[in-house]
Amino acid sequence: MKKKIPTFKTDAQAERFVASSDLTRYDLSGGKAVQFEFEPKASQLNMRLPANLLNAVKRRAKQRGVP
Numbered sequence: 001m002k003k004k005i006p007t008f009k010t011d012a013q014a015e016r017f018v019a020s021s022d023l024t025r026y027d028l029s030g031g032k033a034v035q036f037e038f039e040p041k042a043s044q045l046n047m048r049l050p051a052n053l054l055n056a057v058k059r060r061a062k063q064r065g066v067p
Contacts, residue, residue: 002027 005026008014049057061067 005030 003026005028006017008017
């Protein structure tokens with residue numbers, strides 16, 4: 001049986017754990033995929049959309065966990 005991943009209070013603790021542990025010994029089945037955006041946002045876009053299209057975009061964003 002694989003071990004549970006411990007919880008951490010800081011990112012530094014989590015980083016040390018990942019750097020020093022053999023993650024194949026831990027149960028990673030509870031993880032979920034995430035997306036990272038690394039580039040800073042320097043531009044802005046303003047658009048006029050029909051209300052039903054805007055609502056559809058908002059629903060899709062909510063489903064994907066985008067605030």
